[in-house]
Amino acid sequence: METVTFNIPAVSCKTCAEKIENALSNLQGVEKVSVDLKAESVRVDFKPESVSTEEISKEISNLGFEAVK
Numbered sequence: 692m693e694t695v696t697f698n699i700p701a702v703s704c705k706t707c708a709e710k711i712e713n714a715l716s717n718l719q720g721v722e723k724v725s726v727d728l729k730a731e732s733v734r735v736d737f738k739p740e741s742v743s744t745e746e747i748s749k750e751i752s753n754l755g756f757e758a759v760k
């Protein structure tokens with residue numbers, strides 16, 4: 692299990708946070724997602740053998756957010 696944190700400058704409300712949490716949770720290999728609205732960041736626990744950090748950040752981009760590592 693690995694953990695990655697991305698900064699998401701545009702995440703500002705609970706709806707955005709839930710959207711990101713739901714989408715990332717649906718990715719195979721993602722175990723836990725927690726968005727920190729104050730820090731404007733997301734912390735993801737994932738299995739590196741199932742999913743890559745690139746796939747995770749791409750999913751965030753697909754939702755219309757910028758993910759900065």
Ligand SMILES: [Cu+2]
Nearest residue numbers: 703704706707
């Ligand atoms: Cu929002």
